Amino acid sequence: MIDLSHLLWPGAGLGFTSAVSQGWLLFTLLLWLLALLYSLSSQQQDPRAGRYWLFMLLCFAGNVLLIAAQDALSFYLGFSMMSLAGTGLVLHSGTKQARRAGRLYLQLAVIGELLLFSALVLRASAAGGLYDWQSWQNVPLDHLTISLFVLGLGLKAGFFPLHLWLPQAHPVAPAAASAVLSGAMIKAGIFGMWLFLPATDPLLQQWGQGVLWLGFVSAIFGALAALCQQKSKQILAYSSVSQMGYLLMLLSLSWLLPPAQQSLALIALVGYAAHHAFAKGALFLLAGSASRYRFGTGDQLLLGFFIVSLAALPFTSGAMAKTALKQATAAFALPAANLLYLGALCTALALCHLLMRLKAEQLALLSQTSASNMPWLQRGPVLLLAVAAVLLSWSGVMPASASVWLPLGITSYTSLSLQALTAAAIWAAIWPLLMALPTYYLLQRFAGSWLLQLGRRQRWVFFTSLKLKRLYQPL
Numbered sequence: 001m002i003d004l005s006h007l008l009w010p011g012a013g014l015g016f017t018s019a020v021s022q023g024w025l026l027f028t029l030l031l032w033l034l035a036l037l038y039s040l041s042s043q044q045q046d047p048r049a050g051r052y053w054l055f056m057l058l059c060f061a062g063n064v065l066l067i068a069a070q071d072a073l074s075f076y077l078g079f080s081m082m083s084l085a086g087t088g089l090v091l092h093s094g095t096k097q098a099r100r101a102g103r104l105y106l107q108l109a110v111i112g113e114l115l116l117f118s119a120l121v122l123r124a125s126a127a128g129g130l131y132d133w134q135s136w137q138n139v140p141l142d143h144l145t146i147s148l149f150v151l152g153l154g155l156k157a158g159f160f161p162l163h164l165w166l167p168q169a170h171p172v173a174p175a176a177a178s179a180v181l182s183g184a185m186i187k188a189g190i191f192g193m194w195l196f197l198p199a200t201d202p203l204l205q206q207w208g209q210g211v212l213w214l215g216f217v218s219a220i221f222g223a224l225a226a227l228c229q230q231k232s233k234q235i236l237a238y239s240s241v242s243q244m245g246y247l248l249m250l251l252s253l254s255w256l257l258p259p260a261q262q263s264l265a266l267i268a269l270v271g272y273a274a275h276h277a278f279a280k281g282a283l284f285l286l287a288g289s290a291s292r293y294r295f296g297t298g299d300q301l302l303l304g305f306f307i308v309s310l311a312a313l314p315f316t317s318g319a320m321a322k323t324a325l326k327q328a329t330a331a332f333a334l335p336a337a338n339l340l341y342l343g344a345l346c347t348a349l350a351l352c353h354l355l356m357r358l359k360a361e362q363l364a365l366l367s368q369t370s371a372s373n374m375p376w377l378q379r380g381p382v383l384l385l386a387v388a389a390v391l392l393s394w395s396g397v398m399p400a401s402a403s404v405w406l407p408l409g410i411t412s413y414t415s416l417s418l419q420a421l422t423a424a425a426i427w428a429a430i431w432p433l434l435m436a437l438p439t440y441y442l443l444q445r446f447a448g449s450w451l452l453q454l455g456r457r458q459r460w461v462f463f464t465s466l467k468l469k470r471l472y473q474p475l
Contacts (some may be wrong), residue, residue: 011132086330115152157189175288218245
């Protein structure tokens, strides 16, 4: 740990002192570096590349700073830098849709910042003006402070019903920006809730059940809402709303489980976050390339790999993550744990829809132009994300000295991957996908136009955003 209290404010410091922060840094750093590598190709001919790199690097710096922060002020500086600089990425293309989405993003980001700042002021006051985590751990929470943290950080995390900006921002942002936005930046909300709402506080026991069910509702809503979209990146955005719901469930389980079992939920939380970062980051990169380049056989295999990973089929990081989620819910003896199978079915439906829309985008591209193959500078980062996803689940079979994922509890992850290979686990993973195929066909056959119309009913979001703008713009 680097002590900066003699240079800045009391308690200021940077470091990675917990296994959770170390694991969070590893997958965040890897995704960011590969997204920046992808950007070297995707931004090569863009006349706005200069400002793109400025905002990307600001977001990168803020994301790393908030993970390394050992005090509340350092976290807030990193969080604010990342959130506000993200506006430039949403506005990057300069189109009408980008300006509307950027306005909505900035408005909700500022509201989230104000809520978070209010919570920090209350906590600092209760801690006697101290900002370091150790001092805050010894001060009990109150309901108002918890509410402010959940709302302020939840607006960044994007779980239901605080997700409104997420499906609007992704379709207009560059592919690499969408990859880190979904794979790393929105997870700062969950990471912040873990930091500011420690499981040792007894008041969180009263919040745990409600937050758990909120996460489950978000998981189902996001997957079903994805079926109403026609753009691949918008489908992926709603899928992120769904996956953030699962992360919220794991966070709440760390509050509800007895101290001896809390590590189970935290290991599952970091593993699930890493799995989602790699899979969703890669799919956003592929979605960005699908509208510009022809996919060869290798590209299609990579696409299929990450889709089956999100579907949690055996031998993938998704199987490990879902096994961890099931074990955590079983440890709490959740009455509705079997409803996770409903979530798996909804996820499979959303992935079927994503695959069909990506196919349609490829066919539209090939019918209009003689598209070139996907460049290696874009294919390479996706391939490396696939390698990272495999290592996440299986590198525990290597000697400990060779494993780069030790902070994530890789031994536990490999054990979870092996548990996903039992006959019962394989059938539990496969049947939702088998049921999703005919269900998706019937939905498109008999309700496709209705779903399309439902997906277009989002004008109220922009109308409210415009009304809010008129409240503060000068006359």
